[in-house]
Structures are given as C-alpha cells and as structure tokens.
Amino acid sequence: MYKDxxxxxxxxxRLAIVSILMTGESADFNQIMDITKATSGNISVQIKKLQDAGYIEVVKSFKNNYQNTALKITNKxxxxxxxxxxxxxQYIK
Amino acid sequence: MYKDxxxxxxxxxRLAIVSILMTGESADFNQIMDITKATSGNISVQIKKLQDAGYIEVVKSFKNNYQNTALKITNKxxxxxxxxxxxxxQYIK
DNA sequence: TATTTTGGTTTATAATATAAACTATTTTAT
DNA sequence: ATAAAATAGTTTATATTATAAACCAAAATA
Structure with missing residues (x-):
C-alpha cells in the first residue's frame, strides 16, 4: 500500500509533458508551451530531466528556417x- | 485542459495522509507513521500544512497516559x- | 533514580520547481 | 543596409518545498 x-x-x-506525449504523436517545444502555459526556461529544464531519465526522445532539426525541438515518448x-x-x-481511490 | x-x-x-483520512475514519499520528513509513518530523510538518489549509482537523488528547494526536478530514x-x-x-488518461 | 520509550515539534538542510537573464538566428520595419 | 523585434530555445539564479536531524517533554521501566 502507498508505494512511492x-x-x-x-x-x-513533467507529468503534463509526458501526458501530451502519451498520445503517441510527437510534439514540439511550442506545442508544449501552448498547452501548458509554462515558461520556456521551465519547459527546457524539465525536458532535459525527462530526456536524461530516458523517458523521452528529443530530436532537434530545422523547420521553415527555424530550429525545432521535437519530443517523443520512449518505451521506458x-x-x-x-x-x-x-x-x-492507491492514493486516489 | 491541464488545470493546475x-x-x-x-x-x-500529504496525499497519503489525506487518502488515509478519506475513509472517513479518524486516524492518529502513529497510524500515519505505520502506514506511510515517513519520519515523525516530516509527518508533523505536513499535518500542520494540511491543518493550516483547513483540510484536516487535529484533536490532541491523552490516551492511556500518553498524548495522542488524532486527525480527521474536513468537508473542505x-x-x-x-x-x-x-x-x-486530465493528466493520466 | 537513571535510562529508555512514546509522542511528538522545531529547525536546518537537501532537493526541486520556476522564472529571470542570456544566446543565437531570422524576420520585419525604417 | 541595419536597427528592432520575433522565434526558439539554454543557462543560471532564486524561491519553494520536502525531508530528516536535532531537540523537548512526559511516562514507563530497569
């Protein structure tokens, strides 16, 4: 009972970011900003933590002359x- | 979507404490310790926060010559x- | 009566979330 | 042409929070 x-x-x-990605579709930095209304700095830090943990995959590219950061959830x-x-x-029921 | x-x-x-109290039954400090395995200091601090917010009611008394701190959830x-x-x-489905 | 146990609180520290400040590139306005 | 503003982020500093260590008081026990 009450596991960590x-x-x-x-x-x-971070839960919101992962929740967005759990659709299976990849989302980019801007979509995360639009949906969560968090600051870019905050999002950047949390993305890195999720990436370091191997929970998401981060693909940086160029899209219409602008840099683009796309996120996708991993199996882990x-x-x-x-x-x-x-x-x-266990906690909420 | 994604409300705070x-x-x-x-x-x-704190979620564990409130979850325990959501049974409706009041629980005392020791039961919270037994169930959560948290330290007394940590529990004490979190109880005060929940009390300050008006989420729980704290009743201090004497039971078998020992002080006893009983907790109960409020309507709030x-x-x-x-x-x-x-x-x-919204986050988990 | 010295020590241990029970039942906590207070305070210091470690960890974390968050935003402010900064960097670099591109677009637009003058 | 170039100054200003917009896009797309990162790095770093700060504010908040969780957690445990240190502490206190009363009761039980050796």
Missing amino acids: LDPLLHSQL GIKAFENYVECLK | LDPLLHSQL GIKAFENYVECLK
Whole structure:
C-alpha cells in the first residue's frame, strides 16, 4: 500500500509533458508551451530531466528556417507513466 | 485542459495522509507513521500544512497516559481531494 | 533514580520547481 | 543596409518545498 510515486513524473509540468506525449504523436517545444502555459526556461529544464531519465526522445532539426525541438515518448517513458498511474491509484481511490 | 493541481495535495506524503483520512475514519499520528513509513518530523510538518489549509482537523488528547494526536478530514478537505482527483484525471488518461 | 520509550515539534538542510537573464538566428520595419 | 523585434530555445539564479536531524517533554521501566 502507498508505494512511492516516481518523483520524475510526480511534477505537474513533467507529468503534463509526458501526458501530451502519451498520445503517441510527437510534439514540439511550442506545442508544449501552448498547452501548458509554462515558461520556456521551465519547459527546457524539465525536458532535459525527462530526456536524461530516458523517458523521452528529443530530436532537434530545422523547420521553415527555424530550429525545432521535437519530443517523443520512449518505451521506458510509457512504462514509467503506466507504473506511475498504477501507484497513484492507491492514493486516489 | 491541464488545470493546475492543488500543490497542497500534490505531495506524496500529504496525499497519503489525506487518502488515509478519506475513509472517513479518524486516524492518529502513529497510524500515519505505520502506514506511510515517513519520519515523525516530516509527518508533523505536513499535518500542520494540511491543518493550516483547513483540510484536516487535529484533536490532541491523552490516551492511556500518553498524548495522542488524532486527525480527521474536513468537508473542505474532502472537496479539495475530489477536485484534485478530477484535475489529475486530465493528466493520466 | 537513571535510562529508555512514546509522542511528538522545531529547525536546518537537501532537493526541486520556476522564472529571470542570456544566446543565437531570422524576420520585419525604417 | 541595419536597427528592432520575433522565434526558439539554454543557462543560471532564486524561491519553494520536502525531508530528516536535532531537540523537548512526559511516562514507563530497569
């Protein structure tokens, strides 16, 4: 009962980012900003943490002359998310 | 979409405490310690925060010659918890 | 009566979230 | 042509928060 919640996912912004990516579609930096309304600095830091953990994949490219940062969830990220949700259920029901 | 999560509840230990109290039964300090395995100092601090927010009621008494701290969730606490769960659902499904 | 146990609180520290300040490139206005 | 503004971020400093260590008081026990 009350297993530890993965601290990497138990953060509003990181959870939102991963939640967005759990659709399976990749999303880019701007979409994350639009949806979450967080500052770019905050998003940048949280993306790096998720990347370092191997939860997301980050692909940098050029799109219409501008740099573009695209994010995609990894298998590890999917498993971590599913595990987080399972653990959380113990707390909220 | 992605409404803010009540920061008072979006904390593993405080969420566990409120979750325990959501049964309706009151629980005392020791039960919280047994269930959560957190340190007394940590629990003490988090209890005060929940009390200050009006989410729980704290009743101090004497039981078998020892001081006893009993906790009970308030109506405000119940509503906050239910709202938290509703908001969380946007993130986890 | 000295020591240990019970039941906590207060305070210091470690970790974390968040925004402010900064960098670099591109577009637009003058 | 070039100054200003917009795009797309990163780095770093600060503010907040979680957590444990240190502490206190009363009761039980050796």
